[in-house]
Each structure stands twice: as C-alpha cells, then as structure tokens.
Amino acid sequence: MKKQRELRVDLGDRSYPIVIGEGLLKQPNLLTPFIFGQQVLVVTNETIAPLYLESIMAGLSSYQVESVVLPDGEKYKNLETLNTIFDTLLSKKHNRTTTLIALGGGVIGDMTGFAAACYQRGVNFIQLPTTLLAQVDSSVGGKTAVNHPMGKNMIGAFYQPQCVIADTGTLNTLDDRQLRAGLAEVIKYGLIADAPFFNWLEENINHLLDRDPEALAYAIERSCENKAKVVSLDEREGGVRAILNLGHTFGHAIETYQSYKDWLHGEAVSVGMVMAAKLSNALGWIPENDVSRTKELLLKCELPVSAPKDMSAEKFLELMSVDKKVLDGSLRLVLLKSIGHAVVTSDFDPNCLNTLLESRVPEG
C-alpha cells in the first residue's frame, strides 16, 4: 500500500479535501462519503473512458449511475458540448440531489464543474483528475468554464467540488506531451510563490520526466499546497489569486488565436511564462539569469518557449484585451519580482510590452 497524501482547501463551509495517491480510483469508498443522493453522472472523454470508466461505474452500482463520454480536446470545451451533459441529465431524470463526477483532464473538469454549477441552479460534484495538469491545477479551486470563440474560459462560474481525488497511477497512461504540458503548471508554482520548489524542480526535473512515482506525488502535493493556499485567501479572484495566472494572459491569447486546436494549454502557458519573465527582465525587475533558468527548465521538458511565428503583436494585444484581468480598459499582467514572487500589475511601461511582442524571433 503506497502512501496516501491528503490536504485541504480552506473555504469555510465550502472547504474540501484533496487526496493524492496511487490506485485511488480503485477505491469507491473514497467517493461515496461525498455522494448525498441516489443519482450519479460520470462525465469523461473518449480517451479516458476505455481506461477507467467501467471500473468507476462498477464501484458505484448501488446508485442510479449514468455516464457521458465527450470528444477529447480543448476545442470541444464550449456551450454546445456542455449541453450534451444537460441532455443526459434530463433524459435520465436527474434531480437536484444528483452528483456529477468529472473523470478526466482539465477540459472535462472545467465543463463538468460548470454543468454542476448550472444544472437546476447547482448540484454536487466531485473531481477525479487524470492528467498531471488537472491534478496540480485545474481540479483545485473551483474555477469552472467553457470557452467562447472570442475568448478562453469566458463563460463560467466559481463553483467548488466536494472533493478532489488524484490517482497518480493515471499518469502512467498519460502520453509524454500531456505530462510535459502538466509540468508547465508545476513549474509555475515555483515561479510565482515557491523559490525552494523551483530549485527542487531544477534538480529533479529528470525524475519527473522519467515518471518516478515518489517525485511526481511530491510535486503534485507541493503544487496543490501552493494552489490551496492562494485560493483560500481569495476564492473569487478579487486580488492575489490572479498570480496563479502567470503566463496565462499570453497563453490564452495563443490558444484563442489557434482556435484551441494545435497547442495544449500547458504548452501555451509555457510560452506565456517565458514572455512574462522576459518582460519582467526588460522592466528591470529580474536579472537575465532568471529568464534563462525559467527557459532552461521548460526546455528540459521539451515545452515551447516562443509564440507561433505568424502571430503578430497586434493580434496579441487584441486577444489580450478581453482577458479577465483587464479592469476598465487597463491590461493587467502577472509579472515576476523574483523567482518565487509574482505580482499582478498594470504598472508597467507599455512600450516594453510592445517591444517584447514585436521583437519575437523564432527560437528555442
């Protein structure tokens, strides 16, 4: 029996546990304390379904349990796909006491959470994240949403799950590209709030890439600790929570630009973090060496560090102008004061941003 790690997101009466460990999906007794009615809907996608759906459903056979299998990919994270979840809930007559279970990566978690927030004005839900990105980031903190053609995550809700159960065993079946995209978000926590963790990552990145179970479990736990701390301080992103979006303003613009098709979210965030680091350096806030360390760590994960070549500075600025951090027309960015210390600010020289966006040359 492997060690099981547990931590807690403190949000008053909306607090919930995060459980991390290998083989947790095979333990339905972990789920049942968080199911309060007689009905359950498991939402997953066509990649995950063949791997885990049958055993999850079997473990819940004492309930009225149904499943919805969605197509896989960020480009399906929209209102139309969301509606197929409502179709199933209604045709199977699920009522207000139903529980939705998100079995999958960030897209499944975001959509299932938003469906739970809206169905009959709010029902119970549980996160079973099966990708590194979902385990370290998207399943924790209650941000749910779908995309709009004009902007990522523009339609959504803050809606907390009853619990998050992260089975690290699922990472064994994750393809390399997905694992690396998840590492981008892991590295993010080091950059924004945890310099010792960034140092640890520099030393241990090869263990993570080799999928060493102990190293992965540690990185997931440490990432969740960082996220839980920030979310507890600012559930609805009135302030400090926005630092969790390091690299995301640039990254979302890239994802929207290519219609959520070619790049994984973590890949776009990787580029975005390098751009944020470069801008922080151009502003004189961090030394060139910190930019290099950031880039080097991401490159070791074979993550992209420069934006699509055909994406112009004008396009960046246009797409960034609908970012959720924009306040009364003024663009706010998450930038670095040092490795381990991010700030959200509109107090930067816009010329530095323009220079950065215009100076992009193929690299890395």
Add this chain to the structure above:
Amino acid sequence: MKKQRELRVDLGDRSYPIVIGEGLLKQPNLLTPFIFGQQVLVVTNETIAPLYLESIMAGLSSYQVESVVLPDGEKYKNLETLNTIFDTLLSKKHNRTTTLIALGGGVIGDMTGFAAACYQRGVNFIQLPTTLLAQVDSSVGGKTAVNHPMGKNMIGAFYQPQCVIADTGTLNTLDDRQLRAGLAEVIKYGLIADAPFFNWLEENINHLLDRDPEALAYAIERSCENKAKVVSLDEREGGVRAILNLGHTFGHAIETYQSYKDWLHGEAVSVGMVMAAKLSNALGWIPENDVSRTKELLLKCELPVSAPKDMSAEKFLELMSVDKKVLDGSLRLVLLKSIGHAVVTSDFDPNCLNTLLESRVPEG
C-alpha cells in the same frame, strides 16, 4: 411627483433595494449608484426596445454603453440566445467590471441575470422589469435561468441583482394578456402566504384590471414584500422558498409540453394553481369554497383554469418528474392548507393526484 415606494431584500452582503414608482426609467440617477465600472450592456427585446431603449441609453451616455435586442418570447429563452449576449460582450470587449441591465419582462430578466452570473464568472447586474409579472416576481430573488427542451429553467444560477427598479408607468403599454398573466403571480402571494391580501384582491381586482395606478403600485409593493420575506429566509431554495412555486410544477409541465410557445408563463401558473387547490381539496385540506374563490378570482382576470385538453395524465407525470423539487425520485408539490398558507410536501396520496390528472374535463 408620484409617491415612490422602496423596500429591501435582506441577504447579508447580497442585500439590495427594490424601488417602485411611476416614471423611474426616466431617472438615470437611480441607476448610476449601482454601476461600478465604465461599461454597461442593456439587454432587451424587440417589443420593449422601441419604447424605452433610446432614453435609457441616452441617460447612460457617460459610460461605454451597448445594447442587445433579443427576439421576444419564452421560446427564445435558451442557451443559443444567451450566447448572443456573450457575443456582444466579447466583441465590445466588456471586462469584469461591466454592468448588465435587464430591460424587459421575465424572460429578459432571467437570461440577463444568468448571462451576468456566467460572463467572466460573474459580473454586476441590474433589473429594470417592464411587465407586471417581472415586477412582482421574476426580477426579485436572484433566480436566473434558461430553458432546456426537456425542462423549464433547468440551466441557471442563483445570482442577485444590485437593485430592482420597477417603473409602474411601463404597465400602461403592457397588453391586456400580459397584465393578466402578471396578476396570476400577484394572486399567488395571497394564496401562499397572505390571506388579507387575497381578500383585498377579491375586492379590488377590477381596479387592477382597469390599471388604476395606485392599486397596481400597492399590489406590486405587497407582492414584493411577500417575495422578499421568503427569499431572505431561504435564498437558495433549501426549504420554504419552494412555496413561491405554487402552481409552477403543473404550470412548467404545460409550458414544456407546448414548447414554451402558446401559453404565457402566468397563464400556465394560473391553471397550475387551480390544480393545486383542487388536489388540496381532494386531500381534505381545504374546503371546496376555497377552490371556487381561487378559480373565480383567476376567471375574473380571464386567465385559463384548465390544462390543454390534449395533454394526458401520463404526459403531466412524465414532465413533472424532472421538476427541480423532485428529491430522490419523490415528487414534491406546493399545496394549500388554507388560503394564505402553502406547504411543500411529498406527503400526499398519489391516487388523488392521478385522479385529478385523469379527471380533467374542459371547463372555464
């Protein structure tokens, strides 16, 4: 200057005022204290727009103000129409500090409120109800939603406005059918919680039908008082709030049955209240005379009191089985213990319900 009435919905930090009076839409200074950013989107429909939109927009000219004009009718209250609100918000680059203003009846209020709940995970909104139904019911209490082909108001959120401003002058341009549909909800408050008001309505219904301004203002204020009291006790409908749904379980089934097309919401609720009264009588809870009083008052308003002839008992039961008050398979109904005292209960003889649904004969 006519008398201006003001009351308050008490919900802690989500409390807000309801202002009732004639000519309020011509006073933009009533709105501006509740607009916190620089951007405003007015959502209305093609019936209301020609009457009030221009003057509202003019009063807000110091903001970046846009409008969306939706088609008129319950059948457009769906995810597709909702998305056109998001299209405008994004194409005009509205950010998290924007304010949505619902200018119209219940459909516009429900959709605008839900759009505000979801856009960028929640922005500010204001209700300017222009129908009697919206002024006495739907604009107050924070229930927002769109319909699904399989069930009314199945996709939504509890999301409170910053204020409700009910200009009774708008009722002068309301057609008779809409006015009467609104009176169904007014009568509802008498039935569920306010016997003296029911008596007043029996005596004054002709003044209301004649659109006597003082009588209407009094009925609106008294209705809002009743609603605000119940909502303050139970914002998210964990219990007592469900009594506000007297007649709605039957009524929603009728609306869904005819695809939200032919009947107005208040008309379906009128039939539903008669059915609830009849069932309460069949259970021995209220005397036959209370059923007659209820029916008579509704008939004076020329409201329907019997369900569509072609709608079978089976269809009723099927459509009612997805009602939001269903808990773990058990149908709950709002029934009457007396005029002025409603209860939410699953504790009724299902045979009485079946007899009621099967015995319906054309009447009224």
